[in-house]
Amino acid sequence: MHKQQLTIIVLALGLIVGMYSLPKVIVSDKSTVLAAEATAANTVDMGASTHTNNLDAAQIAAINDLRKAYVNSADNQKKTIFADSLAGVFKSASLFDSAAHYREAIAELNPGLESWTNAGDSYYDAFGFATDPQKANQMGEKARAFYQKVLEKDPNQLDVKANMAMTYVASSNPMQGIALLREVLQQDPAHERATFNMGLLSMQSGQYDKAIERFEQVLKAHPENDQAKFYLGISYAESGHGSEAKALLQEVKKTNTDPAVQATVDEYLKKLK
Incomplete structure (x- = not known):
């Protein structure tokens, strides 16, 4: 999926993770794109750096204090609390790779389904916002490693399997991802x-009619799913269903006040006039 990529709008952080979660590295120039660059893009040093260019003074101070407490604590319970706080601060700053680093630390301190899932989900977030294919592959591999642990213990964790599938789709073995979704x-x-x-993948391949079927199916059961509504609207536009x-x-x-969503919608509405 890094090749022949779709021009799906990759939206601003916060609202988008888990909702508009097609990795930026699979976005291409097939149709109109408004790509909002994630502030977490291309951060490399997951644990040691504070990424001060993305943090305000209060966040930097909090991270310095928490990291010092985390490193110096010999008590696993306290260390877990500090790591959880660090993950929360980094996530709030949209530094998903750094957040995932501390979720992984928690999983090492407290191995089990919950901590593995949380670590996998955090790396999946980082994977979803990676703008560089190599970084996306790295984050995807880390997510898969934790998801595999979960599925070995409980193969019925379908949300985990669905996320894991998308990391494969964006790898050198995309058919394994399709097989997992099936x-x-x-x-x-x-x-x-x-x-x-599956709707996203139909969009990626330009099969907008199939994408429409998928997103309509999602909305029939989950009418509150804003991301499906958004992509259904885009699929309607790309397939020539202008009024819909x-x-x-x-x-x-x-209903959605996110600036990137607003900009994208405005662009499509201009084209549909």
Whole structure:
């Protein structure tokens, strides 16, 4: 999926993770794109750096104090609390790779389904916002490693499997990701995340009619799913269903105040006039 990439809008941070979670590295020039650069992009030193260019003075001070306490603590429970706080601060600053570093530390201190899932999800967030293919591969591999631990203990964690599938799709073995999504849908034909992801993949291949079917299926069961509504509107627009696209995108514009979403919707609405 790093090749032949789709021009799906990759939106601003905060609202987007888990919602508009197609990695930036799979975005291309097939149609209109408004790519909002993630502030977490291309941060390399996950544990040692404070990424001060992305943090305000209060956050830097908090991180310095928490890191010092984390490093100096010999008590696992306290160390876990400090690591959790560090992960939270980094996530709030949209530094997802650094947040994942501390989620991994927690998983090492307290191995189990919950900590493995949290670490996998954090690396999946970092994977989703990586702008560089090499960085995306690194984050995807880390996510898969933790997700694999979860699935070995509980193969019925379908959300985990659906996320894991997308890391494969963006790797050198994309068909393994497709196969995993199909496994999820065989077990649960209405699974929200897997259906949504299949919609994204249909968009990636330019099969907008299939994407429409997927996103409509998601919204039928989950009408509150804003990301499916957004991508359904884009799919309508790209497939020539102008009136449907306009109505849906106007609805998204009313309910979603994120600046990047607003800009993207405005761009499409201009084209649909």
